[in-house]
Amino acid sequence: MHSSISWHPLDSADAVALEACSRILRAAREAIGERDRFSIVLAGGGTPERTYRLLADSKSDWGSWHVYFGDERCLTVTDPQRNSLMAARALTDKVPIPRNQIHPIPAELGPEPAALRYAEEITDALPFDLVLLGLGEDGHTASLFPGQEHPIGPTVLAIHQAPKTPADRVSLSRNTLESCRQLLFLVTGSGKRTAVQSWKRGENIPAAGIRGQGTTEVLIDRSAWGNHQTEHRE
Numbered sequence: 001m002h003s004s005i006s007w008h009p010l011d012s013a014d015a016v017a018l019e020a021c022s023r024i025l026r027a028a029r030e031a032i033g034e035r036d037r038f039s040i041v042l043a044g045g046g047t048p049e050r051t052y053r054l055l056a057d058s059k060s061d062w063g064s065w066h067v068y069f070g071d072e073r074c075l076t077v078t079d080p081q082r083n084s085l086m087a088a089r090a091l092t093d094k095v096p097i098p099r100n101q102i103h104p105i106p107a108e109l110g111p112e113p114a115a116l117r118y119a120e121e122i123t124d125a126l127p128f129d130l131v132l133l134g135l136g137e138d139g140h141t142a143s144l145f146p147g148q149e150h151p152i153g154p155t156v157l158a159i160h161q162a163p164k165t166p167a168d169r170v171s172l173s174r175n176t177l178e179s180c181r182q183l184l185f186l187v188t189g190s191g192k193r194t195a196v197q198s199w200k201r202g203e204n205i206p207a208a209g210i211r212g213q214g215t216t217e218v219l220i221d222r223s224a225w226g227n228h229q230t231e232h233r234e
Contacts, residue, residue, distance in 0.1 A: 003183075003216045009225040013188035016219045017050035020186055023219075024051070024130060025060055027182055031129040032064045039066040041131040041172070043142070044083035047186045048132060052091035062095045068122060070133060070177065071143035071159075072105035074114070074168035081166075082107075107170045111158030114170045119156040122172075126155075127213060128180040135187045135224075138163070139195040139205030143171035146205055150174060174210055183212030184219065192224040 010016050024040065031038040038061075042048065072083050079085065084104035092102050103121055107114045133141045143159045144150050150157060155176045159169040177183070185207065187196065199208045210216075 003211055003214060005211060006215070006217045007225075008217060008219050010219060010221055013047055013221050013223075014050065016186055016188050016221050017047055017054055019219050020047075020051040020132075020184065021054040021058065023182075023184060023217075024055060024132075025058055027130045028060050028065065031181075032061050035129075037064050037066055039068065039125050039128045039130075041068045041070050041128050041177070041180070042083065042087050043070050043132040043134045043186070044086060045134040045186070047188045048134060049086055049090050051132075051186065052087060056091045056094040060095075062097045065097045066101045066103070066125065067092060067097060068103045068125060068128065069105050070131065071169060071171040072107035072114070073143075073166050074107045074111055074170065075166060077104075077108050105156075105170050111160060111168050111170055115154065115156040115158040118170065119154065122155060122176070126176070126179045130182045130184060131177055131180040131212065133177065133183065133185050133207070133210065135185060135192055135195055135199075135207050136164075137191045137195055139198055139203075139207055141185075141207040141210065142177065143169040144174065144206040150206070174206075177210050178212055180212045181214040183210065183214070183216040185217070187218055187220040187224045189221070190223040193226050196220065196224050197226065 028038040105118050139146050157171050157173050161167050
């Protein structure tokens with residue numbers, strides 16, 4: 001059973017990052033209290049990066065965190081476009097999460113080998129406690145792009161011919177992203193407004209099709225939200 005979506009407009013991108021940080025820390029406390037571990041799927045992008053920097057300055061039971069990634073670009077491990085490298089510089093290199101509990105996608109192997117290996121790695125992690133996702137200006141999320149076929153069966157997908165460079169990527173599938181107790185979208189910037197409007201009209205964009213098993217919430221700044229004034233639930 002999938003959840004409804006709750007939209008939470010906030011004043012700025014910084015406010016979105018601050019609220020996201022607070023919610024992540026609360027989710028971590030609850031998960032560790034209940035299950036002695038917290039599994040989180042990280043997203044790429046500027047607003048998640050702000051959030052990670054706030055988390056790095058916060059207190060948590062870091063030894064109980066298990067970190068996964070929603071998608072990755074097929075680039076060398078030292079390429080600055082890698083989501084794993086951004087997350088390392090903003091968060092995972094700055095807090096004492098055990099190295100064997102950080103699980104980057106081995107996208108440097110190429111789409112198919114990396115997808116197969118990561119599918120094995122995440123098997124025991126499902127359902128995740130919290131999945132973070134962003135929204136592209138075209139409505140994509142993770143590396144699931146509009147106009148492309150995304151198979152339902154595999155847990156991890158090899159992505160080719162992505163409309164953004166690099167064309168080769170690896171992404172968790174829709175079903176895998178939905179396999180979570182909490183799903184949190186972070187959406188900021190006026191460039192996202194058209195995609196948000198498409199989403200709210202019910203158009204078939206990848207982000208709109210993903211809903212968690214538990215709560216699904218969108219933290220969105222006023223630039224992306226537009227002229228709407230109140231919280232909204234679908």
